[in-house]
Amino acid sequence: MATEKAGETEVTILFQNERVTIAESRAQPGDRGKMVERPDRVQYVVKGGKIREHFADGQAVEYELKTGTAKWMDKNTSSMENIGESEVVFVSVRLLR
16 A cells, blocks of 8 residues: 655555556645545545535635545545544545546
């Protein structure tokens, strides 16, 4: 497993091949990841919390990630910021083709 820092958010690649990347992201309160383009993906929340998602056009949206939920996310360019009081952990299954 490879671990990389995406801004302040710790990202660990759990599995990767030519079709998919599975990554675990951990963000402590106040952490903010880099603004990057993300492919279509499914996100599963291991440990929820409050997030502010920043978009390339300058807009931002705040929402709650609820533990045990999964959701589809379309390709976008954004960064996520943990604005809560506890660690947020989620696993993303990123579709590469």
